[in-house]
Amino acid sequence: MAFNPLEQRGIPLDRQLRNWRELDVTPIDPDRCDPYTRCRVITMNGIEVEAILFSHNFARHCTDKDVRDQLAQVRYIEAQQQKAVNWLLPGVASVLETTIAYEQVAVDLTAWVARAEPDPRLTQAYQFGLLEDFDHLYRYANLYEMIEHRKAESIVDGLTEVMPGRPTPLHHRNPVDNLREPYDASRTDPLSKLHALTIMAAEQQTMNFYMNVGPTYMEPIARRLYQEIGLIEEEHVTHYESLVDQGESWWEQLVNHEYNECYLYHSFMEQESDPKVKQLWELHLNMELEHLHQACELMRRHDGREPSEILAPELPNVLTFEPNKSYVRQVIAEQLDLTTLGTGYVREAHERFEQMQAAVSGDGLPPSDEVMTAHQRTFGRDYRVEDTEHPVPALRQDWNHWERRKR
Template sequence: MFDPLEHPGIPVDHHGRHWHEFDVEPLDTRATDPFTLRRISVMAAVEANAEHFDRQFANRVQDADARRSVNRLGDATAARRRHIAAVRAPVRGAAEYAINRERAAFDTAGWAARNEREPDRSWAYRQRAWQHLERLRRSAESGDRAHLPWASQVADEVDGLWPPRTTAPPRSWTYSAPVTQPLSLLHDWMVHAGDRRAAGYRPEARGGGWEALVVHESASCYLYYAFMAEEDDPRLRPMWELHLQMQLAHLHAASDLLRRYSDRDSHEVIGEGLPEPVTLRTDRPLVWVHEPDRPKRNRKPPDSGPDVLELLTAQHARTSRLFSRAGSTGDGAHMAFGDLARLIAVHEIAEEQMIHPLVRRLRPDDQLADRLLDEERRISDALSDAVRAAAHGHLDDTVGGLRDMVTAHSRREEHDEFPRLRRSVPVQERREMGRAVRAAEAAAAADAGPRDPARAVAQAADRVRDALADLT
């Protein structure tokens, strides 16, 4: 258990010396893991609320020295908020802004509803999540009618998602601002920060004041600690670690004020340690339900589908989900690994025959395509080893290494290769390549045949090669 009071952090007066250490370039929305983008959006909104709380709290403090101390905390929080805002992905239009905002708010409210221990609060967060889901559906349909291919993908994702038919609260949906529960306070912050209409939210500090300040600072420590543990982007993890060290100093400053003016110890308020971090990326059921038999919205799909880079990025995300299922226990793990093996084979062949040659043609002197092809050969060898291990019941011995290789390879493609193609290849050409990949994937899925992974992978690979040869 992580006890933030055992770590001193970086003193508040020294924060200005460390901003130059992590000068992160603004992230490309299309080439960045969506959960990384959501962490950035959530943390920027939470820091804005934290700054507002510090300013409000300082205005209520009577002692001049204490007021200066709290104002210094607010100044440092504002600097962190600006630092986070500098790496947020640039928005390319009003439609993209609306969809990104509602998607992040939907995920945030769902995250809070899953992990909130108080039934009334959990129900209220579910209601908020369903409201954002409906707004997300409307925004995606508007973008779909404007023939934005990425909006069409979002519309497809949410088309079958509906709130449960029975939505009555367990007792009452009215809830008050939390005081001494860091996790509940964190949920309250995140949900309010995710709602654009709550820009005027004024955090309350009931129960004496200094205790609330300690709880607020500990909640921010918890959030930075959880995001640092979850982040796998090498550009962002050092930033979360730096901000955590700064926030730890905030907590110690608040603890000193609590001890000086209330004669209480912080452990009496927040306990002996923070709960184990929960993550935005989770396999736990979300607050929506999937009802494939329920009538879908009538919307006319655009004439052009997603381009090849969007398709391959979606396959990366699907691969990650299948790895999680293949690493679980039970009969479903073997079936998930069979689907995973076929998907990796189809994906790598499509990139080998369409994407990497295009990169080599655009930049003949660049060695990126050769490095990626070499990685794919190693992935193919590791996949063969995993297939053989699965046939003998020893899948756990190999799937972890395969997952690390595939994850690193996918991230390198999304960071280095895909942005170059997005800048250099016309949209219409990318869409034509996307149609070819979809046709090849459909050919690989047709008559999937035996559930034996080795034979299934070989058959899928042959079908993809034949389909791409006919289409290109």
């Protein structure tokens, strides 16, 4: 049945404040939970963090005291939501285990969005980032086996493949080549706005996570890998945030943020298999409905427009976490050798790309290649879970191909 959040009323704002007991959620069991439950938790944590950061930035640029008061009230509730969601993650999971789950989110969330995106130009942007996150998952899997002597399969549970994508050392580009052409807010499909906000927020949360947990490791090789991939995640945030029309007003952006939260909580509530987590998604959806209505009133009052002018008349089909193995393999086969030049994509290295590669590589191996060398030395092989039914023979030649290209 169609769900239009503009026609639904949620919990009144003055009844949304929760006490400590209510915020003390029971974490998921990492050994028994659906891996996609964990992915939904990580995704919504990133969405709530983005909502909080956006609200802070809006308040810093707003001179209207009444508006700042309203932003502060909603922002505190968003912060409670973020704590409840993030605290669903189990304390017994190691940082590396959570990292691998973050990369599973990046792969399967981005792949689903790329498949569902109506704008081919935006689809290309998601496919480009997808192959890089896919390789990050692979590098961390090698590190995980070296440090904790376990397989990443115990976390992704066969839902997401663990094998090479676009090699991580080749993700370092000149910063100006990470900027894409934005969508036109006056013409684009409302679904495209939701997709761009979702992937931007998810990548931003990954960037923040790596920059904070990386230095907590004692192993030098782990510290170096988090540092390298953390910098690439900054590139990804630049890549995805540049897709958003910079001409959108603060009021329009606020409404889009709140509508997107309704969309995602509704999507995850519809597919959640854990009853307690499903209950939290439903609660937060009913909170967000009221946040959306307040944002819409601000837009009418200060922007002079009806929110229905920019929003979909009803929520799109639910965003779904599901395996994307064949889709990812198809993108690998077609786009493995892409890099960027300006706002576009090219298949050959260019001067700015080569200069950046030389600058960040220095005299030694990049940390992501160092991990591969150390894993090979320890186990006599790299980390690879073979799919005998759907092999990708070309990937057997990937390292030779990229070594020739670098030379």
